[in-house]
Amino acid sequence: MLRPWEFEIQLNKKSDKALYLQIADAIINAIKSGNLSSGNTLPGSRQLAGLLSVNRNTVIEALDVLIAEGWLITMDRKGTFIADILPEVIRSAKNQEKTTVIIEETKPHLVFDDGLPDSRLAPMNDLARAYREIFNRKSRWQIMGYSNELGDIEFRKAIVQMLNFKRGMNVSPDQICITRGSQMAMYLAAHSLFTNGDYMMIENPGYKPAWEAFENAGANLLPVNIDSDGLNVDEVEAYLKKYNTIKAIYVTPHHQFPTTVTMSLKKRLKLIELSNQYGFTIIEDDYDNEFHFGQRPILPISSYSNAENFIYIGTLSKIVAPALRIGYLASSAEIVQKVAKHRKMIDVQGDNIMEEAILNLINEGKIKRHLKKTNLIYKTKRDLFETLCNQHLKDKVTFTKPEGGLAFWMVPNAKTDTKAVCEKLLSKGIKLMDPEKFSYGNPVSGFRLGYASLTEQQMEEGIIALSKLL
Numbered sequence: 001m002l003r004p005w006e007f008e009i010q011l012n013k014k015s016d017k018a019l020y021l022q023i024a025d026a027i028i029n030a031i032k033s034g035n036l037s038s039g040n041t042l043p044g045s046r047q048l049a050g051l052l053s054v055n056r057n058t059v060i061e062a063l064d065v066l067i068a069e070g071w072l073i074t075m076d077r078k079g080t081f082i083a084d085i086l087p088e089v090i091r092s093a094k095n096q097e098k099t100t101v102i103i104e105e106t107k108p109h110l111v112f113d114d115g116l117p118d119s120r121l122a123p124m125n126d127l128a129r130a131y132r133e134i135f136n137r138k139s140r141w142q143i144m145g146y147s148n149e150l151g152d153i154e155f156r157k158a159i160v161q162m163l164n165f166k167r168g169m170n171v172s173p174d175q176i177c178i179t180r181g182s183q184m185a186m187y188l189a190a191h192s193l194f195t196n197g198d199y200m201m202i203e204n205p206g207y208k209p210a211w212e213a214f215e216n217a218g219a220n221l222l223p224v225n226i227d228s229d230g231l232n233v234d235e236v237e238a239y240l241k242k243y244n245t246i247k248a249i250y251v252t253p254h255h256q257f258p259t260t261v262t263m264s265l266k267k268r269l270k271l272i273e274l275s276n277q278y279g280f281t282i283i284e285d286d287y288d289n290e291f292h293f294g295q296r297p298i299l300p301i302s303s304y305s306n307a308e309n310f311i312y313i314g315t316l317s318k319i320v321a322p323a324l325r326i327g328y329l330a331s332s333a334e335i336v337q338k339v340a341k342h343r344k345m346i347d348v349q350g351d352n353i354m355e356e357a358i359l360n361l362i363n364e365g366k367i368k369r370h371l372k373k374t375n376l377i378y379k380t381k382r383d384l385f386e387t388l389c390n391q392h393l394k395d396k397v398t399f400t401k402p403e404g405g406l407a408f409w410m411v412p413n414a415k416t417d418t419k420a421v422c423e424k425l426l427s428k429g430i431k432l433m434d435p436e437k438f439s440y441g442n443p444v445s446g447f448r449l450g451y452a453s454l455t456e457q458q459m460e461e462g463i464i465a466l467s468k469l470l
Helices: 019-033 043-053 056-068 087-096 123-136 140-144 152-168 180-194 209-216 235-243 266-277 333-346 353-361 366-392 418-427 457-466
Strands: 072-074 077-084 110-113 176-179 198-204 220-227 245-253 281-285 310-315 327-330 406-411 430-432 447-450
Touching: 019 056, 019 457, 056 072, 056 366, 110 447, 110 457, 123 209, 123 353, 152 176, 152 327, 152 353, 176 180, 176 209, 176 245, 180 209, 180 220, 180 245, 180 281, 180 310, 180 327, 198 235, 209 220, 209 245, 209 281, 220 235, 235 245, 235 266, 266 281, 327 333, 353 366, 366 406, 366 457, 418 430, 418 457
Parallel strands: 110 430, 198 220, 198 245, 245 281, 281 310
Antiparallel strands: 072 077, 176 327, 310 327, 406 447
16 A cells, blocks of 8 residues: 655745746755655555646656666556655765775765766666567677677767758768767777877867877877867967978867867867868867757758868767766768778777667657756756855856856856865865866866756856865
8 A cells, every 4th residue: 555645745836946846855854854754655646646636747857766766666557656765865864884994085075077968867677678679679680790890880870860850961871980988989980090200280278088099099189278269269270380280170169178168160060171271180079969958950061061181079978977988989981991900900890789778769759858858957956056146146256157068167256276276175075077188288267167967956056165275
């Protein structure tokens, strides 16, 4: 028998806090106060919506948040229950344990990452089901044999359809290579383009793991500064006139890493013009295209019909879960064949079973629905994060609310020892990325704060702590 619903939730429809967050917080408070205990059953979403006089979708959003944060669990055909192991219980138990290893004493309880999605929202049940179905449907010899080093052909066709219809590109399956994450794609691109002594241009600040892949292939790096509307193309042109062995430029034009700015149309067209004139390749890392909260995302540079030399890199890891390494590279058939040759040297093929499992989710529409749901959650978190920053960091930092991506870029208004700030926060159990990690040469003055995987309480705690040090 279902446990009766014994407490009331008071909603304030005039509050700045979204109704679904009010519902979620009320249930959390009921768990903390003992009104709800582990194992208790919640009413169904329709019944709860009726009790609260709200739309059922509002209740579903609240339940999604509680499930993601670990307060609730669902059991197929049985219902939704208060979790056996609760977040607060885990935290309290950890505080009571005697720590004997020094590194555990400084392990952060709050991490501002570089903009990762909340892995708790990943559709793992759907993915596990699809994975099992692949094993059950195919013969063992079909699963265990080698296949094309470029990836499963049907999966590549799905990527082609997405790129052509949603991102304005014009590619075919022989122009796609599926990789184990975008980092492998960058490594393969680098070894297909560079020989020792070649030059390439990079954004500064920018993404250091990509720089390391390019340097590993023998490239010398030339840093280009970032303006309020993206890459400084005048500096690009100056480098091209000075060096005659520049093979490529690496850019993140949609939401520049780490500053989140979008490259202007004027600069995109100028970069393409320079690429065509000097023959260098534009390596475009579109790492978070799916997370966009405006009317529509800006089309990639690689989608422009006059872009002759491009390598476009994307990832599905952030859509499904960061731990699932699925990325892809799109370019000319000639470059993709070079990539395939290098791929065979280090990794004969990708994870074909996982590719087919994700393809199932794409074909069933589950990936589309997952993105729609998570983007609503992330947009709400972004707006809340902005509110908290305006409340606690006003006059201390300068920032612009990003139209997409899962992080903010904060520039201190006063001269700040950013490294010291990071160290002091870490001593309080709050981890913030040291600007050295995305700077070429001297550290830039700025902080990249990822918000997607944080709770409302964690956001506020972290921002208040940062405010006290600025």
